[in-house]
Amino acid sequence: MTAVVPLGNATAPAALEQRVGVLLVNLGTPDTADAQGVRVYLKEFLSDPRVIEDQGLVWKAILNGIILRVRPARKARDYQKIWNAERGESPLKTITRSQAEKLASAIADREHVVVDWAMRYGNPSIRSRIDALAAQGCDRLLVVPLYPQYSAATSATVCDEVFRALADMRAQPTLRVSPPYYDNPDYIEALAVSMSEHLAALPFQPELIVASFHGMPQKYVDKGDPYYAQCVATTESLRKRLGLDASRLVLTFQSRFGSDEWLQPYTDKTIEKLAKDGVKRIVVVTPGFSADCLETLEEIAQENAEIFKHNGGEQFSAIPCLNDSEPGMDVIRQLVLRELQGWI
Numbered sequence: 449m450t451a452v453v454p455l456g457n458a459t460a461p462a463a464l465e466q467r468v469g470v471l472l473v474n475l476g477t478p479d480t481a482d483a484q485g486v487r488v489y490l491k492e493f494l495s496d497p498r499v500i501e502d503q504g505l506v507w508k509a510i511l512n513g514i515i516l517r518v519r520p521a522r523k524a525r526d527y528q529k530i531w532n533a534e535r536g537e538s539p540l541k542t543i544t545r546s547q548a549e550k551l552a553s554a555i556a557d558r559e560h561v562v563v564d565w566a567m568r569y570g571n572p573s574i575r576s577r578i579d580a581l582a583a584q585g586c587d588r589l590l591v592v593p594l595y596p597q598y599s600a601a602t603s604a605t606v607c608d609e610v611f612r613a614l615a616d617m618r619a620q621p622t623l624r625v626s627p628p629y630y631d632n633p634d635y636i637e638a639l640a641v642s643m644s645e646h647l648a649a650l651p652f653q654p655e656l657i658v659a660s661f662h663g664m665p666q667k668y669v670d671k672g673d674p675y676y677a678q679c680v681a682t683t684e685s686l687r688k689r690l691g692l693d694a695s696r697l698v699l700t701f702q703s704r705f706g707s708d709e710w711l712q713p714y715t716d717k718t719i720e721k722l723a724k725d726g727v728k729r730i731v732v733v734t735p736g737f738s739a740d741c742l743e744t745l746e747e748i749a750q751e752n753a754e755i756f757k758h759n760g761g762e763q764f765s766a767i768p769c770l771n772d773s774e775p776g777m778d779v780i781r782q783l784v785l786r787e788l789q790g791w792i
């Protein structure tokens with residue numbers, strides 16, 4: 449994309465207009481909702497030492513010999529239940545693209561800013577979008593990992609991949625990375641507004657609300673990952689803002705994977721116990737996900753709803769993530785404008 453201008457008898461590349469790139473990044477998702485698509489995605493995901501820290505021979509044998517043979521077909525069926533058939537992609541991709549498009553419109557008055565989006569695993573890859581931004585003249589880059597709470601398994605691995613892409617570039621863009629926003633007042637307010645609106649529109653009032661975050665192995669937190677503390681901080685800010693105590697806004701962790709102990713209390717076990725103890729009406733909110741995905745649309749809204757009702761619960765509702773809603777976009781826009789200070 450380098451423009452060429454005459455220079456005497458010779459030619460030389462013209463300097464491109466200098467731009468600032470903003471790259472929104474979420475976790476990733478399979479390209480297709482079949483076993484092969486899920487296998488490719490899971491292989492890349494579960495081979496990342498930020499996700500499975502012990503990548504030794506035993507893990508490789510389990511991954512290749514069991515997980516990648518058994519899990520893809522089962523997970524493909526789950527993806528099919530939530531797939532965006534119209535666009536032929538997962539909801540996580542549709543929503544992340546829309547967040548990028550809406551952010552671009554919201555900051556269109558800021559000249560020289562180009563907004564793009566990428567997935568840490570799968571497509572569009574971080575490398576391909578950094579190349580595209582550089583080709584458009586972006587010599588400065590703000591990377592925005594779309595995780596309110598930091599963890600090495602999510603935010604840090606985005607940086608690892610960005611650094612790997614930059615390592616292969618001669619003309620590297622100057623880099624900024626946005627910080628986690630777990631206790632940012634705009635984020636807490638957006639969650640509170642979206643929860644209140646959802647509750648007001650329900651035909652029932654819940655006895656309590658479950659705040660379910662994606663889990664991780666307990667040993668990662670023991671080694672110093674701040675994820676758990678940030679999930680607790682978000683939940684405490686929400687309790688304060690909504691006037692709910694710990695028994696009315698209950699913190700849990702979902703998506704256990706493998707045989708290690710994960711962060712507790714587990715969402716599915718908590719929901720089962722609540723139903724068995726006679727609770728009839730609950731609502732679940734998932735503040736750790738900036739976009740609806742398999743974990744919220746299938747695991748919470750379908751699987752956990754089923755667990756609740758199977759054990760005697762009657763009314764269950766899952767609150768959508770902030771997604772590309774107005775309050776959700778306010779959070780992203782304010783985060784981006786704050787981190788672009790001095791650049792635009």
Ligand SMILES: C=CC1=C(C)c2cc3[nH]c(cc4nc(cc5[nH]c(cc1n2)c(C)c5CCC(=O)O)C(CCC(=O)O)=C4C)c(C)c3C=C
Binds near residue numbers: 476523595664675741
């Ligand atoms: C929001 C934060 C997330 C953390 C922290 C996280 C840690 C983590 N995840 C796994 C294993 C899996 N996660 C899977 C899906 C998935 N995970 C997140 C987010 C976090 N993960 C999202 C948004 C999604 C959904 C992606 C989509 O396509 O919709 C999966 C794949 C599904 C499955 O096979 O169950 C796995 C596997 C580990 C091991 C981990 C902590 C180290």
Ligand SMILES: [Fe+2]
Binds near residue numbers: 662703
């Ligand atoms: Fe995950």
Ligand SMILES: [Fe+2]
Binds near residue numbers: 704742
């Ligand atoms: Fe899950």
